[in-house]
Amino acid sequence: MAGPSINTRLVIAGSLWTALALVVAGFALTGLFRQYVESDFEATLADQMEEILELVEVAPGGGIGLSRHPVDPRFNRLHSGWYWQTMVAGGGEFSRSLSGATLSAPELIQLEHYIAFESRDQRGMALHGIAQYFVFPGSTNTLGIVVTGPAQAFEGSVEDFASTLAVVLIVLGLGLVFGLVAQVRFGLRPLSRLRATLADIRAGRASRLIGNYPADLKPLADELNALIDHNRDLIEGARHEAGDLAHSLKTPLTVLTNLGDHLEGEAGQVLRRQTAALAASVEWHVSRTRATGRRRSGSSQAPLAPVVDGLCRMLERSYEERGIVITRSPGDGLVFDGETQDLEEMLGNLLDNACKWSRRRVEVSTERNGDRLRLAVEDDGPGIPEAQLAEVLERGRRLDPSVPGSGLGLSIVHQVAALYGGALALSPSPLGGLAATLDLPAA
Incomplete structure (x- = not known):
């Protein structure tokens, strides 16, 4: 059982590697986009934190508070996910959107830079926020500020990007696979040409491999x-x-x-x-x-008309005493893709066999069907029972030993026809005798 072709192997391997590369690229690009939108989202939160810092006031006693709350309406909508909260010794303040709840501040809050964190509000909404501690002149207290926003605000963008990217990568993958198929076929074309030439040599249409081949195939x-x-x-x-x-x-x-x-x-x-x-x-x-x-x-070609006409004339003279009449179709323009000697041997054996068994009449017909030739020789003799038609093709098989002959004629015709990829078929003839039909390649 033959395995997959080289073309199939290369296309499958290339397609798998292409798919793997595109999947990795998809995850990598989605990750980079997520980092970008997260950074942009955190920059928005940092702006909100900066606004809160500008509203901080230090009291004469060192207390810290806000002169007023930020005016961004998102912090006023209940449970919007947009929350802020200050943390200071003795209490703190928070946005109206928290509705009296408090945010869970992350651990390890720094003074130098804010830290990002993930959390959830009292309703389970996913939050993405930043937190940082600040120190103000004139106060010994440290102020912590936490600002959050709904994670869905940028997760939706990431999902949209991932969906669009998936479509783009699928289209790109199909294009790459199509290009891969074309590339593999183009690259393996010399092998296909080599195989076709070898088939021509085996069929007798060529004698050698000719043409320019790539350096690795030469x-x-x-x-x-x-x-x-x-x-x-x-x-x-x-x-x-x-x-x-x-x-x-x-x-x-x-x-x-x-x-x-x-x-x-x-x-x-x-x-x-x-x-x-x-x-x-x-x-x-x-x-x-x-x-x-x-x-x-090697290859050769034999026109049918002169061979048929010459054999018929010769056998009519040989069987003149018996009054055998051979009728034939001209066969003009029909050419056998093979040696003239082989055509003469096959047709001569069939005609001699027909004349030997016929009473008075032998018919020869020729026709072309596509790239095949059909040559039929029929006689009006006693014929052969259908049960014994296969036996007469056996070498040396003679159904009637009283008739002169070696019993090899039909066997030789069968063997020579097979060498050309043809066949000999025997069947009853409408004339009453045997119909021997040759199927041979046409030139």
Whole structure:
């Protein structure tokens, strides 16, 4: 089972890192914004504290009090969250909004600078405030001032900012992922081109990897070309060896055949039968090896019309005594994406088989469907029972031993067609005999 593609791996990994970075950035930006609005809120509270300081009066006896209360109306609305309170020995004052309650002053209040704190009022409202102690000339008492405001006053801004930021980051993330996908596809395009070229080589449409590849892929392309050349040399060597084997066996087989013709009785029959089987087996293996070598060694194209016409004329002359008539469609303009020799071998075997079994009539039809060719050979012979159609494609299988032949013709056609990614289908013909249909690649 194949795992995820490199493209998928890179996109998933990049998307996860992008999402993680955006989440971290979102929290960081929200935190920075919170610090900013808190500082701004505390600056507002500090202004209120400064106003209260300006209202402080020191009595002749050293007592400390306010000449009047701050005029900000927010400090007059009950339970508004905007509160102020002074703390001094002997008592203190507080805003009307506290409604007689007091604020819990934080510990460790300093003289040098205010401290910020979080608290809640008597109704549970969250408060954010500042507190500081002050010393005034002419008084030995220390005055503490506490000023608060509702935390929601800036928390709402933080929430609005976080919501808007989330939308922006999501849109940004989608844009980054889209850009990442485009970048990965662009970066892996040479690999896709390499894969497509290898597919063309495997299909016989190309012989080598050509084109300019990136520096990190060029060594791979060079190694693959070297492997292809080595494989081609091995196949060519196998083809030559197959030809040499056939040539070297030809003379001994001829001698054995002649010897069988001169022997009488059962020994002669056995020798002739075994010699014919051996010759047919050698021919089958040699044909298959040559076809494989041609298919793997490169690409070629074969026009259908001259091959069909030439084979039909030759077989009409061969079966002239039986009065076999072969009708065919022209097939003009149709081209087989393969070797002419292979097309002749496949179509020749089918036509010879049809003529051998037909009574008088054989039909050849050709057509193109997209990037595929369909070649059908039909006869008006006795046909083959449907239950036995698959058997005749087996090597050496003969349904009627009384008819001359090796039983290898249809098997060879089936094997050669498969080498081109094609197929041979057998079915009953409307003429009454067998219909053999070839499916092959079109050029």
